[in-house]
Amino acid sequence: MNSSHAVQILPPEWFTLPTCVVASDMVGKLLCRTMSDADGNLYTVKIRVVETEAYIGLDDPACHTHAGTRTKRTEVMYEAGGIFYIYLTYGVHHMLNVVTSRAESPESVLIRAGFFDECIVSNAILKNNQPELVASMTHHKNLAGPGKLTNRLNITRDLNQLPVAPDTGLWFEDDGCSPPVQLRPRIGIDYAGDAKDWLLRYVWAGHKSLSKLSCHNH
DNA sequence: GGATGGATTGGCT
């Protein structure tokens, strides 16, 4: 986006910032995922984040840790920010979260949508404005929705509790992109009473790759 | 040990 800005890997400590700051600033960042093809060759896909949600802990009825709920599943959220919280919902879809804030402040950010930006194969950088690349990366094109995003990037609970870092094969980079962000109510939490109207969803204003439910709710 | 329901998606009416 901004070619004069040095690309920086976001260190785990970046995610110890307040949850709403992380959720908002994460829009425009690159979600980077290293995978292997059928022949075992490694490649890295970079996805531009366009939609996130904040789940803000003890006083948030929509959050898995509301009222201090502390179980085997949610224990990871009580760690310091900078590790993944990944769980299965509806028996079908993996939800990708990054744990945020300090230890004992059990909050996280859900990654809801992104779009394909570039792919790195054997040090060659293939950008999304190359028609032949877009054609070959069709399976990465539709990343609008939290379940679709994890499915296309091969993200499962294997990564739960692991640090947000290149060694893990899943990390974030900042290349200076800073799009306009709008606040919206969160999706799929009708059970949460008043909290269903809280403005804790952060979207790239007017972007066409927002999740389907997101557009519907607009 | 059994019941409940979900931070979703895609297919069908």
Place this chain on the structure above:
DNA sequence: GCCAATCCATCCA
């Protein structure tokens, strides 16, 4: 718009 899919964490007896 409606609804099944499909696993498993969580809660209650």
